[in-house]
Amino acid sequence: MRGVNRVMLIGNLGKDPDVQYLEGNIAVAKFPLATTETYKDRTGKLISQTEWHTVVLWRGLAELAQKYLHKGSLIYVEGRLRTRSWDDREGNKKFATEIVGDNLIMLDKRNDGSAGSYHPSASGGSDSHEPYNNPDLPPLGDEPAEGLPF
DSSP: OOOOOOEEEEEEESSOOEEEEETTTEEEEEEEEEEEEEEEOTTSOEEEEEEEEEEEEEHHHHHHHHHHOOTTOEEEEEEEEEEEEEEOTTSOEEEEEEEEEEEEEEOSOOTTSOOEEEOHHHHOOOOTTOOTTOTTSOOOSSSOOTTOOO
């Protein structure tokens, strides 16, 4: 039996995408995405709960993010969860869970009143199977290693 690892989020960028180019001119973008759920508690008071997610985009999607996305942009992103681990400078084991995106829809209104979308499977702009935990690539975490591109 095969498992399913799919994530679908609609939220706002917490900051501009950080785009770096790795060996072979491979673009990778990383940014925080905020999703907010609103509900009423028992007393009827409206409660908002915000979750922060780290989104990683590769190749064509990374270049799209660099060109069109900015802090506050509203997007729909679809992808999969990826958890990485590494040792920090003090030798402590660290973990990061990220969303590796393979589809992106920009939900901000453009001048013509429409939103834009990018589906790499249809346009060939991104290889969503790029291994983010590739041992040849540096870790991207809260306490980056020396020489980390982010």
